[in-house]
Amino acid sequence: MSNRLVLFAPLLVFTVFAPVLWLALERDPQELPSAREGQLFPDFSLSQLVDASKTLQAEDLRGEVTLVNVWATWCYACTLEHPMLNELATEGIKIVGLNYKDDRAAAIQWLERRGDPYAFTIFDEHGSLGLDLGVYGAPETYLLDAKGMVQYRRVGVLDERVWRDDFASRYTELVLAEENG
Amino acid sequence: MGRRFINRIRQAAAFASLCIFWTLLPAILVSAQSDLVELSDERLRPRYEQLTQEIRCPKCQNQNLAESNSPISVDLKLQIRRLLEEQKSNQQIKDYLTERYSEFILYRPAVNSRTWLLWAAPVIFMSIALLALWVVQRKKAPILGANNLSSPPQKLDDEEVARLERLLKGSDELQL
Numbered sequence: 001m002s003n004r005l006v007l008f009a010p011l012l013v014f015t016v017f018a019p020v021l022w023l024a025l026e027r028d029p030q031e032l033p034s035a036r037e038g039q040l041f042p043d044f045s046l047s048q049l050v051d052a053s054k055t056l057q058a059e060d061l062r063g064e065v066t067l068v069n070v071w072a073t074w075c076y077a078c079t080l081e082h083p084m085l086n087e088l089a090t091e092g093i094k095i096v097g098l099n100y101k102d103d104r105a106a107a108i109q110w111l112e113r114r115g116d117p118y119a120f121t122i123f124d125e126h127g128s129l130g131l132d133l134g135v136y137g138a139p140e141t142y143l144l145d146a147k148g149m150v151q152y153r154r155v156g157v158l159d160e161r162v163w164r165d166d167f168a169s170r171y172t173e174l175v176l177a178e179e180n181g
Numbered sequence: 182m183g184r185r186f187i188n189r190i191r192q193a194a195a196f197a198s199l200c201i202f203w204t205l206l207p208a209i210l211v212s213a214q215s216d217l218v219e220l221s222d223e224r225l226r227p228r229y230e231q232l233t234q235e236i237r238c239p240k241c242q243n244q245n246l247a248e249s250n251s252p253i254s255v256d257l258k259l260q261i262r263r264l265l266e267e268q269k270s271n272q273q274i275k276d277y278l279t280e281r282y283s284e285f286i287l288y289r290p291a292v293n294s295r296t297w298l299l300w301a302a303p304v305i306f307m308s309i310a311l312l313a314l315w316v317v318q319r320k321k322a323p324i325l326g327a328n329n330l331s332s333p334p335q336k337l338d339d340e341e342v343a344r345l346e347r348l349l350k351g352s353d354e355l356q357l
Contacts, residue, residue, distance in 0.1 A: 003320070032239055035283035101252070127256055134281040136239035136253050 034153035035134050041068070041148045042132040049099050049107055049121035056122050062148040065174045067095045067141055067167075069118070069158070070130065072102040073110045075138040081157045082114050088163070089117035093171070097121030100130045100138050143170055146178045207248075218262060225265045232261050232274060237286045245288060 036042070041058050048054040061068065069085060071078040089095055097118035099107045104123060111121070124130055133142070136155070143152040152170050154162065220226055233247035238254045246254045246261070257278065264274045278286055290296045337345065 006317075006320075029242065032285045033283045035279065035281055131256060131260065132281060134239075134283070136282065 036150045037153055039150055041144055041150055044129040047123050049123040061144055064094050064146055066144045068098055069095055070098045070100050070135050070138050070140040072100045072138050073106045077157050078139045081139055084159055085117040086115045094119050099123050101127040145174045221266050229265055235288050237288050239282050239286055
């Protein structure tokens with residue numbers, strides 16, 4: 001009798017593993033956890049993209065809830081999310097660009113052609129700030145609170161769905177928290 | 182006949198060497214790659230090689246830094262070189278990288294609340310396998326051995342011995 005029960009062992013193993021594998025299917029293995037979430041945006045001293053004589057620092061990102069968008073002219077996916085960024089900018093959301101390992105002239109031209117949604121753009125020619133942030137591919141978007149703390153990081157295209165599902169509520173929460181306190 | 186045999190051997194040898202070449206190719210390429218990096222002090226090279234083997238490329242996650250040529254890996258390798266030349270310890274270098282890219286990029290992460298399952302998995306699975314083996318063996322034991330292992334097998338009496346011999350000789354006593 002008990003020998004017969006052993007025949008059900010494979011079924012048992014399957015029922016244990018199936019949900020685990022099912023959940024694993026949903027996970028994106030390309031997505032790294034951000035080490036910077038919950039930390040201050042790292043310090044830097046880099047020039048502004050359009051006006052090279054201006055030096056920007058981490059303090060320039062404080063005072064307002066801000067999106068920091070990592071982009072480059074060599075990044076195809078960045079062209080896809082650009083219209084969405086333009087739209088967010090017209091809605092009054094402060095977006096700061098981080099031009100990552102790029103050519104200054106090409107980047108300026110890129111913004112002239114596609115519109116410039118950025119309050120200003122940090123020019124990170126050698127990717128040093130990118131490295132300090134833990135950037136591993138453009139585009140990436142960071143949500144900073146008014147104190148310059150990284151609250152959320154998203155790797156990949158920021159389209160309407162991503163904004164609605166992952167950013168909108170976080171953003172409004174931070175803005176409200178800022179207004180109330 | 183002899184010629185055909187030699188040709189066969191030649192073909193086999195050619196095939197074998199081709200196989201060996203393709204299996205070793207990645208290793209050759211990897212060693213060629215890390216040789217490209219110039220270190221100010223050659224004594225740092227073993228550590229450089231060890232670190233680039235143990236740190237994972239964040240963009241192409243099934244490769245380590247030594248194997249990967251993606252821009253981010255090149256950057257990280259330059260950082261490792263810089264930190265080595267600044268006389269940082271292996272631990273300091275790993276801390277520097279995990280501070281930025283999280284523990285994810287270590288192929289040998291430290292044991293903590295997030296990684297204990299990863300570390301324990303081999304032991305857990307091995308125990309399950311051994312347990313299963315033990316259960317199966319225990320069940321099989323009575324069938325494999327005599328009727329009951331706890332009591333010694335009983336000796337045959339004279340009559341049974343005689344019958345057994347007759348049976349083994351193939352006599353016609355088939356209907357027992």
